[in-house]
Amino acid sequence: MSPVTPPYPYARSTQVSLAPVKHAPLNWLRQAHFLTSAPKLALCPPDTGYELAFAGRSNAGKSSAINALTAQRQLARASKTPGRTQMINFFAMHNEQQRLVDLPGYGYAAVPEAMKRIWQKELEKYLLARQSLTGLILLMDIRHPLQTFDKTMLAWAKARGLFIHVLLTKADKLNRGPANTALLQVKQYLETEQLSFSIQLFSALRRIGLEELAAVVAERLHYGSAELDEPDLTRQTTSAHPSADLAAVDPEEAALPDKILTK
């Protein structure tokens, strides 16, 4: 991957024929809908297909990120209603073999300590045992990264060799300089820990890094693979440029944008 590129403002000049690639994953993600909630690993939906999990401490910006990513104001908010907060929430694409998972975070001590421990255990079980899990998106507030919860999640992901993509959220809260400094500091930590990862700045509010995140999600959920192909009404099929249509369904072509840093 290419070196650090400032996250904003966007000035991405691409060839015309690449435009559908840029937008296809975000269009596809609009299909996301609530599938089910599971209070424990044993009650998760069948462990088939592809799943990508979002984790972060409460207030890290997880709901906002999922809502921005799927262009739905309320999708992840629904999981905020009492009783659902401590559950694993599943959202499916049109094809239910492609799922996003909202993992419970911890924080505001509305939950007793013993309960938190039980939850921690379930989370660990999910991360270590779930076969359809293809990666972990770890969200951290750019102003307070690498808290205990984050390090625990990273350790579990590492134990399993799970793909890790880090979002430094609320990037709009910092100017470009400090934001990039934070990005490099976290990157350095992850390298020191010998994790295999990619990392990016993100802001749901300002839509910073949304396309980059969508590309990662699309890749992890095997978007566009023939095996999972179903009619997708949101996908552009009429293009004046023949190569554009090809590119829109070819995941190889939808390579990760250059604003993502990898190890």
Ligand SMILES: Nc1nc2c(ncn2[C@@H]2O[C@H](COP(=O)(O)OP(=O)(O)O)[C@@H](O)[C@H]2O)c(=O)[nH]1
């Ligand atoms: N400035 C800013 N605030 C954000 C952003 N994303 C989330 N927030 C705010 O951070 C708080 C927590 O967000 P939420 O998505 O509910 O976090 P969650 O607990 O991780 O699901 C809310 O007040 C959001 O409005 C962002 O990109 N920029």
Ligand SMILES: [Mg+2]
């Ligand atoms: Mg939330």
